[in-house]
Amino acid sequence: MLFSFSLVVTALVTAVSASNVVELVPDNFDSVIGKGTPGLNLAPVYEQLADAFVHAKEKVIIAKVDADGEGKPLGKKYEVSGYPTLLWFDGAGKHEKYTEGRDLDSLVAFAFRILITRASISKKVGVKSSIPAPPPSAVVSVDLHNFDEVVMDPSKNVIVSFTAPWCGHCKNLHPHYEKVAATFQPESDCVLANINADEQKNQQISQKYEVTGFPTIKFFSKGSKEPEDYEGGRTEADIVAYLNKKCGTHRAVGGGLNDEAGLVAQFDSLAHKFFTAQSSARDSVYKEALSLAATTGAAAKHYIRVMEKVTNGSAEYVDKETKRLNSILAKRNLTPTKLDEIKVKINILKSFVEDRAAEAKDTISREASEL
Numbered sequence: 001m002l003f004s005f006s007l008v009v010t011a012l013v014t015a016v017s018a019s020n021v022v023e024l025v026p027d028n029f030d031s032v033i034g035k036g037t038p039g040l041n042l043a044p045v046y047e048q049l050a051d052a053f054v055h056a057k058e059k060v061i062i063a064k065v066d067a068d069g070e071g072k073p074l075g076k077k078y079e080v081s082g083y084p085t086l087l088w089f090d091g092a093g094k095h096e097k098y099t100e101g102r103d104l105d106s107l108v109a110f111a112f113r114i115l116i117t118r119a120s121i122s123k124k125v126g127v128k129s130s131i132p133a134p135p136p137s138a139v140v141s142v143d144l145h146n147f148d149e150v151v152m153d154p155s156k157n158v159i160v161s162f163t164a165p166w167c168g169h170c171k172n173l174h175p176h177y178e179k180v181a182a183t184f185q186p187e188s189d190c191v192l193a194n195i196n197a198d199e200q201k202n203q204q205i206s207q208k209y210e211v212t213g214f215p216t217i218k219f220f221s222k223g224s225k226e227p228e229d230y231e232g233g234r235t236e237a238d239i240v241a242y243l244n245k246k247c248g249t250h251r252a253v254g255g256g257l258n259d260e261a262g263l264v265a266q267f268d269s270l271a272h273k274f275f276t277a278q279s280s281a282r283d284s285v286y287k288e289a290l291s292l293a294a295t296t297g298a299a300a301k302h303y304i305r306v307m308e309k310v311t312n313g314s315a316e317y318v319d320k321e322t323k324r325l326n327s328i329l330a331k332r333n334l335t336p337t338k339l340d341e342i343k344v345k346i347n348i349l350k351s352f353v354e355d356r357a358a359e360a361k362d363t364i365s366r367e368a369s370e371l
Helices: 007-014 026-032 046-052 072-077 104-118 121-125 147-151 168-183 200-208 236-247 265-276 279-312 316-331 336-353 356-370
Strands: 002-005 022-024 063-065 085-089 095-098 140-142 157-163 190-196 216-220
Touching: 140 147, 147 157, 147 190, 157 168, 157 236, 168 190, 168 236, 190 200, 265 279, 265 336, 265 356, 279 316, 279 336, 316 336
Parallel strands: 002 063, 022 063, 140 190, 157 190
Antiparallel strands: 002 085, 085 095, 157 216
């Protein structure tokens, strides 16, 4: 059970005309808590969870205490010194402090993690919430015991966020960091890790890497494990762009690959030259591509295949195949590996229609003029 001793919570709850949150005061606290009924109080979004469990009030309690008003003795009893304070109470009345994020996703993730550890939410309390369990985190949790094993792995590029549970900026970073970790899951050599640097057992790690504030983010490349301070923005887009540069990847914000994935500059030029040439001139471009493919290996196979399809069919193949693959990609019902393969094919098909070499020159000229 999570209890929020908070003036802010009280103000929010009184604005709700029909609340499913239980109001606790000294007179009724002991009759509710420790009677075998676990519950949650999630400020400021606990109203949503209260609604989710409204069908099982006898088995799940979501409650609040105004520790600066009538509930002040309870605040003193449980050593509440700041607001809001969140405490998890199990069905036997034992409690522990909740120190993670206070958004709905973080609170739900915590609740399910606690309950799944002890069983499952349905087995634990005999009821199912209408809120789905969150997906497992793609961020690797490290501490004193496994830090070197994960971060110092010479085959991995690892970015590490040094955070503290009470840090507001860390809580703001968390959802962005989680999304980036999910996006980079297909990249086996690019790892996103997190360490609770404020935990006592991990403080020697913080001292070793001169962490003086939270969050601190450092990048450990597989070529050199000398940490590099990350000083960029803390949005999903910022971190994705940084990791693409450092890891040599082409991941897109929101998942999947970006429009540059799978492209080979020399073949881009030949692809457009082939597509715009007269039929009689395409054979020489195709032979040039085959000769180049002998030295570039697998990266050339999609370019060669498109040239063969156009030669044996028609120029309409590029447009039709692009539409077909985009339709498959939009459904997102294949494995990440298959979706990446389709995105690469789409990018290469685009090279036949567009003059990427000219576009690149224009971009360079424009950037130079802006300096």
